[in-house]
Amino acid sequence: MQTPDQIWNDADLPTRRLAGLALNPSAPQDVLLRLLADGPLAVRMVLCRDRILPDAVVDAVIEHPDTYTRSFFARNPHVDPAQRARLIDDPEWFVRAHLAEGPRMPSPARPKPLPDEAIVHMISTYEDENMGSLGFYQQISTGLRRSLHTHPVAKVRCWGVGRWSGLSADARAALLADPDADVRERAQRHERYEDPACMERELPARPCHGRTDILLNRALSRAVVDGVLTAPAREDERATIAANPSLPTDVVVLLAADPDPEVRRRIASRADLGPDERRGLAVDPDPKVRLAVSVHPELSEKERAAIDYEVPMDCGFTFRHAPEVPPAPEAVRRDALSAHPLLRRKAAGDHSLPPDLVARLAADEDLGVRVLLAQNHPHAPAPLLLRSFLEYTGRERAHLTTRPNFPTTGLAAFADHEDPEVRALVALDPETGPATVERLTRDPDPAVRAALARHPNLPPPRLAELLDDEELAHVAAANPAWDADTIRRLAAAPLDGRT
Known part of the structure; x- marks a missing residue:
């Protein structure tokens, strides 16, 4: 099968001209229907994938005999997701797979969620390999995602187990005692992730993705930690465990003095870092270590100011999707009022920043603060948006022009x-x-x-x-x-x- 790029590259001049007409917002419905019925594949591709369509054209797309044509519509990011969901039982797996994968969108955009009933139907009836992508997960609404673990359909509850770390003790207990064997098995697997003895038994001896996942994210036994310290399977494994939440306190102290600056940098970011270690890392010879510890939540503004840190400017100031659990307003305000640019940048990315802080950070002396506010806040003022576009040339610069208040005059x-x-x-x-x-x-x-x-x-x-x-x-x-x-x-x- 041809890829979309191949389809477009093979299109001649007349075909490309017709493709442009298919995208023209002034094109009458009868023209769109004719292009859908008789146009070359490249024309049908852009028509079905790259624009909003009148209802009559959508009806014709759903009934179109060509699999490619329907699959393009399955990945259309512009139409109402409920229209795309009409392909949910398409006879061709190719179309269903594209519906599950969702629209391809430039970063940082995400597709609009499919209707909850469509997601439940897909989980219940589709093959698992059609739903293993990030694109499918992003099409699940926040409300459904939070309630998956209590859904009456067992296959849907299986998906809910994936939110194990965010579930209450009662919700976990219910899943562990679920009447469905698959749900219980998934819940037991996640419970094992929190059992150091189980993780020790399952830890692969050689470097691999599974070993890295356990060392980075799962509960570590003392024997595993000691093994990494004395005989790591790979040189960078001390840096890997440095970020693990289950790391014993004495090992945190030990790694704070590790000869590898990457290990010390990761240790410096730990919330459980002790005061002695914070003081030691504050004068670390490596500037990245000093920078990492300078934003530690336990430091006072006076202590931060005493650290010789340098704020990087060569990083992307990009859009941040809002977390499911919003940060505490008092913590956001504290960061916004901090003298530390990195903490102000953190606050600038909060979508619900109150008006007084929006005004304050819009005039911030730090480019990163201003651009992050422009990229993220729905009410970022027009002058800030234009100024940010003119001054910032990094990743997702074009996203600024999509913000609600981006100016169009002048x-x-x-x-x-x-x-x-x-x-x-x-x-x-x-x-x-x-x-x-x-x-x-x-x-x-x-x-x-x-x-x-x-x-x-x-x-x-x-x-x-x-x-x-x-x-x-x-x-x-x-x-x-x-x-x-x-x-x-x-x-x-x-x-x-x-x-």
Whole structure:
């Protein structure tokens, strides 16, 4: 089977032009239905995968005889998930597998949850290999995820066991005594993870993923810890156990003086680090160790200020998904008011930060604080969003333009900016003049050319010219400036390159 990239790469100019029409928000429903019925595979791919569709077109997609076509719709991130869920009992496993995998979305976006009843039906009837992906788990609503362990369907309760660490003692006991053998077995497996003797018996002798998982996350017996200290299977295993919550206190003390700075750095992040160890690590010769201990929750602001740490600027200031259990408001406020930039960055990523702290951190002297606030807070102000985009060039920079308050006016002023990503912002400004739009369709940067080819103010002669451009034909055909009659004429043209 061809991959989506192969399908698109094999598409010729007329096909790409039709694909652009399929994405055009001005395309009438009858055109979309014709392209769905008669269009080449690449056209059906973008039509079914890359846009919202009228109900009549959705009905036609669900009944379409081509497996590929239905599978593209199964991964559409734009439509209502309930529409995608109509494919839940599709006769082809290929379609069902794509529905379970969910839409492919650029980071940090996640798909909207499928209806709870759809998820329950899939868990109950699909093969396990179709549901083992992160994409499936991300399509489960928060409410259902929290209640899986009490669901009346045993296979669904099995999924709920995976939240073992967050379950109450009563919930765990109920799962251990569940009438279903599979549920009991999964619960017993998780209970064994907390039994040092069981983990000692199950610990693989040679380096592997299973051994690393136990050393990092599971309950460790003293014999296992001593074995790692005296005869590790791999040199970095002391650093691995340094982060394990079950590490004995005396070993925490021992590793705080380990010759490996990576071990000391991980130890420095432990909440159970003693005061003597904190003082020792605060003057550690390695700057990363000093930085790690400088944000320890037990330190006072005075103690933090006494540490010679350097805050890194070469890291990604990106969107953080809200945790299921929100942090305590008083802890967030304490971090936001801290003199330590890393703690203020931590607070800036909180989605529910109150207005007074939003205003305070929006004017913070640290770039990371400002950008993290812009990336994460739903009410980040427009001036902060634009400033962050102009100053930050790291990962997920483009995500800033998707934030609710990102400005769209005045962006035409950046038409001659040296940074092509900034020049591309001009495409978001509806007031950009036709001459500027046309000029930027000839920009040296391909992303700028593509962005401006979509602008509705592009002069009609240039827009028509781009329909025969190998690079930009599909973008130009998607331009909303085309009227319905012209779209119908273009869509009816034979696939021989004529328009």
